[in-house]
Amino acid sequence: MMISSTALTLSNLRPTPSPTTASLPESNSKPSSSSTSEPSSPPKPQARRFKPSPQLNRWSRARAIRSGHKLDRLIQQPSVEMNSSNSSQLVNNGYDGSELHLLSPSNESGSNGDDSTDLMAGKSIYMVSDGTGWTAEHSVNAALGQFDYCLVDRVCPVNTHLFSGIDDVERLMEIIKQAAKEGAMVVYTLADQSIAETARQACELWGVTSTDILGPITEAIASHLGVSPSGLPRWAPGRKNSLNEEYFRRIEAIEFTIKQDDGALPENLHKADIVLAGVSRTGKTPLSIYLSQKGYKVANVPIVKNIGLPRSLFEIDPEKVFALTINPVVLQTIRRARAKTLGFDDDIRSNYSEMDYVKEELEFASKTFQQNPIWPVIEVTGKAIEETAAVVLRLYHDRKNRCSMPRISKRY
Amino acid sequence: MMISSTALTLSNLRPTPSPTTASLPESNSKPSSSSTSEPSSPPKPQARRFKPSPQLNRWSRARAIRSGHKLDRLIQQPSVEMNSSNSSQLVNNGYDGSELHLLSPSNESGSNGDDSTDLMAGKSIYMVSDGTGWTAEHSVNAALGQFDYCLVDRVCPVNTHLFSGIDDVERLMEIIKQAAKEGAMVVYTLADQSIAETARQACELWGVTSTDILGPITEAIASHLGVSPSGLPRWAPGRKNSLNEEYFRRIEAIEFTIKQDDGALPENLHKADIVLAGVSRTGKTPLSIYLSQKGYKVANVPIVKNIGLPRSLFEIDPEKVFALTINPVVLQTIRRARAKTLGFDDDIRSNYSEMDYVKEELEFASKTFQQNPIWPVIEVTGKAIEETAAVVLRLYHDRKNRCSMPRISKRY
Numbered sequence: 001m002m003i004s005s006t007a008l009t010l011s012n013l014r015p016t017p018s019p020t021t022a023s024l025p026e027s028n029s030k031p032s033s034s035s036t037s038e039p040s041s042p043p044k045p046q047a048r049r050f051k052p053s054p055q056l057n058r059w060s061r062a063r064a065i066r067s068g069h070k071l072d073r074l075i076q077q078p079s080v081e082m083n084s085s086n087s088s089q090l091v092n093n094g095y096d097g098s099e100l101h102l103l104s105p106s107n108e109s110g111s112n113g114d115d116s117t118d119l120m121a122g123k124s125i126y127m128v129s130d131g132t133g134w135t136a137e138h139s140v141n142a143a144l145g146q147f148d149y150c151l152v153d154r155v156c157p158v159n160t161h162l163f164s165g166i167d168d169v170e171r172l173m174e175i176i177k178q179a180a181k182e183g184a185m186v187v188y189t190l191a192d193q194s195i196a197e198t199a200r201q202a203c204e205l206w207g208v209t210s211t212d213i214l215g216p217i218t219e220a221i222a223s224h225l226g227v228s229p230s231g232l233p234r235w236a237p238g239r240k241n242s243l244n245e246e247y248f249r250r251i252e253a254i255e256f257t258i259k260q261d262d263g264a265l266p267e268n269l270h271k272a273d274i275v276l277a278g279v280s281r282t283g284k285t286p287l288s289i290y291l292s293q294k295g296y297k298v299a300n301v302p303i304v305k306n307i308g309l310p311r312s313l314f315e316i317d318p319e320k321v322f323a324l325t326i327n328p329v330v331l332q333t334i335r336r337a338r339a340k341t342l343g344f345d346d347d348i349r350s351n352y353s354e355m356d357y358v359k360e361e362l363e364f365a366s367k368t369f370q371q372n373p374i375w376p377v378i379e380v381t382g383k384a385i386e387e388t389a390a391v392v393l394r395l396y397h398d399r400k401n402r403c404s405m406p407r408i409s410k411r412y
Numbered sequence: 413m414m415i416s417s418t419a420l421t422l423s424n425l426r427p428t429p430s431p432t433t434a435s436l437p438e439s440n441s442k443p444s445s446s447s448t449s450e451p452s453s454p455p456k457p458q459a460r461r462f463k464p465s466p467q468l469n470r471w472s473r474a475r476a477i478r479s480g481h482k483l484d485r486l487i488q489q490p491s492v493e494m495n496s497s498n499s500s501q502l503v504n505n506g507y508d509g510s511e512l513h514l515l516s517p518s519n520e521s522g523s524n525g526d527d528s529t530d531l532m533a534g535k536s537i538y539m540v541s542d543g544t545g546w547t548a549e550h551s552v553n554a555a556l557g558q559f560d561y562c563l564v565d566r567v568c569p570v571n572t573h574l575f576s577g578i579d580d581v582e583r584l585m586e587i588i589k590q591a592a593k594e595g596a597m598v599v600y601t602l603a604d605q606s607i608a609e610t611a612r613q614a615c616e617l618w619g620v621t622s623t624d625i626l627g628p629i630t631e632a633i634a635s636h637l638g639v640s641p642s643g644l645p646r647w648a649p650g651r652k653n654s655l656n657e658e659y660f661r662r663i664e665a666i667e668f669t670i671k672q673d674d675g676a677l678p679e680n681l682h683k684a685d686i687v688l689a690g691v692s693r694t695g696k697t698p699l700s701i702y703l704s705q706k707g708y709k710v711a712n713v714p715i716v717k718n719i720g721l722p723r724s725l726f727e728i729d730p731e732k733v734f735a736l737t738i739n740p741v742v743l744q745t746i747r748r749a750r751a752k753t754l755g756f757d758d759d760i761r762s763n764y765s766e767m768d769y770v771k772e773e774l775e776f777a778s779k780t781f782q783q784n785p786i787w788p789v790i791e792v793t794g795k796a797i798e799e800t801a802a803v804v805l806r807l808y809h810d811r812k813n814r815c816s817m818p819r820i821s822k823r824y
Contacts, residue, residue, distance in 0.1 A: 132802035146641035229558035
């Protein structure tokens with residue numbers, strides 16, 4: 001299961017602008033020009049020792065500590081399906097703590113995971129985090145959005161590699177050395193400032209382009225609040241996470257949203273924060289789920305030609321309702337693909353996806369929307385789920401706030 | 413519906429370390445010392461003109477353009493519930509393009525939305541984006557994790573305000589001036605480098621602490637790839653988003669996961685990428701949904717004492733199955749809260765949440781896990797959903813890759 005982007009985008013049939021000439025921009029980052037094929041010895045980590053041990057065991061132990069002691073069992077009993085030559089190779093692969101350990105491409109491509117397919121063809125970005133790494137992943141993904149024009153069709157392929165839970169200097173150095181060998185760049189989120197500084201120095205020494213993702217914003221916030229950052233990785237043991245009320249609220253929102261999917265339980269529409277209405281394949285379900293993860297209770301109601309809408313939809317506060325619309329040509333394309341996936345036979349497929357029906361259904365939806373003018377009608381064609389969500393929430397909060405400067409506000 | 417954090421954390425009963433003395437750290441950010449109460453006139457925007465117009469109409473038009481023409485209707489017909497004094501005030505509020513327009517606190521607290529409650533008590537962080545703003549939100553949330561120790565119990569309250577879809581200098585300047593008035597800091601993600609530079613200069617001029625979230629990493633990636641960033645906001649009209657295959661895959665994963673929630677359709681377990689097993693209230697549903705949004709098909713199977721597990725759970729590839737376990741005291745607390753929410757009567761509640769039953773059920777689960785030693789057992793106590801997801805995916809990809817350096821890789 002390999003997903004190229006965290007953005008869910010509805011088919012975009014708009015014409016593509018020709019990319020401007022690709023040229024190296026003036027850059028504020030200062031990649032050192034030192035050789036990347038033979039990095040020099042690692043910089044001395046600050047008061048953290050290198051403890052040599054077989055590599056697999058080391059990773060495994062770290063994972064076991066993070067994941068609870070019962071994980072040990074997993075490690076003692078590798079799956080019978082495990083490639084034995086590969087695993088013994090790893091177990092026997094001693095690590096002396098000073099040499100750069102090579103992960104040969106064959107090591108990776110020999111696995112049967114989707115991950116490894118073609119991962120060596122392209123520029124690599126290593127994301128290193130002492131936590132989950134989701135912030136690094138999110139930021140890199142957003143930044144890569146600036147290079148769409150050369151990433152599509154793999155003209156200029158990029159592979160990202162996420163190393164999460166990296167909380168000691170030894171493993172950090174291993175990863176940076178590997179990045180140097182591979183010619184990868186490194187982006188990191190490391191809460192401990194001295195470890196972050198060690199990472200920066202090591203990257204500079206070994207000629208690895210690097211970026212500290214969280215450091216600058218953490219420093220700015222510290223200055224703004226007039227307090228120091230804790231220096232502890234997020235969700236580190238002992239960190240106070242008294243978010244119980246929010247936890248329950250978000251769980252409730254997610255569970256509510258699942259139960260209300262696809263027009264289920266129309267008698268509960270009044271309990272929703274947001275109700276989405278639109279014809280099939282306008283992205284109601286993924287949009288609902290995305291919004292629910294942000295803590296909103298969402299219900300979605302499908303509009304199907306010749307099938308009445310639930311009466312409760314017209315009885316609830318109309319300010320909660322958001323109508324989705326889509327270009328008919330794009331909708332037909334999406335429905336054709338869907339019908340194929342579901343293995344519909346031709347009769348059903350033609351009804352569901354053919355142009356006359358698609359247009360009639362959209363007209364039926366459009367009439368419904370006209371009869372309910374308070375519902376905003378949001379065009380989803382070519383929009384990612386994340387973007388439609390932003391539009392919905394902007395309107396939702398504007399309506400709640402009635403303030404002149406639209407914003408989505410939160411308390412911490 | 414106001415959620416204080418994007419982290420879903422299971423009740424953490426661990427003792428809290430006493431926070432170290434809060435002191436202003438040495439900061440690399442250089443907030444100007446100029447007065448924030450009377451900002452000087454805005455810096456000259458580069459080749460972008462200020463077009464004065466009534467504020468509400470301006471925002472509305474911008475939204476209408478972004479959201480499709482039908483939105484105009486919404487604007488022409490404001491809800492009958494709209495606070496009329498407030499709205500007329502906004503409509504009549506002419507804007508001459510040079511004065512700092514004051515959003516008075518009463519303007520905000522006068523609304524009936526949850527958003528406005530107490531939002532003026534605390535330090536503000538403005539997040540400004542030409543796109544959805546989710547990257548800024550995600551990064552700020554992660555950085556705020558470094559200040560948990562003073563954010564909990566609102567000792568040092570922080571309010572964030574997200575301004576998304578800000579794609580012209582006029583609105584950008586309005587927001588920065590408002591930030592100056594409010595003593596807020598500004599973090600921004602602006603794809604157009606000249607607009608980003610204008611933001612930086614305006615913040616410096618008006619003494620607003622500011623951080624460019626995406627600029628540094630975008631520059632580093634540009635240098636690494638040897639190509640220029642497009643300078644277009646993500647998902648801007650005309651941007652090529654040929655992510656159709658991924659779009660369908662992620663939609664499919666989300667829809668599959670919803671259908672498989674809570675033990676439904678056990679005959680489909682073999683189709684899942686990941687199967688989660690655990691007793692009620694170990695966070696299986698939100699974890700499944702979180703993973704599905706990353707593109708994995710997830711099924712979750714509840715373990716209930718004296719009720720058999722589906723046979724298919726033992727027939728599928730055991731490497732897909734992840735067992736969840738939790739501290740019994742925490743579980744009881746969560747279940748009590750849940751029983752209260754659901755309005756269970758005392759009989760059912762005692763069965764579901766009382767300690768003896770909780771312990772017996774966890775022991776039953778534990779025995780099942782022992783009989784299936786390949787399933788990793790993940791301790792979820794005190795872990796956020798995001799963190800458990802990181803553990804699951806680390807193991808999932810390790811098993812797929814069989815490589816010595818655990819990583820989660822993607823192609824772009």
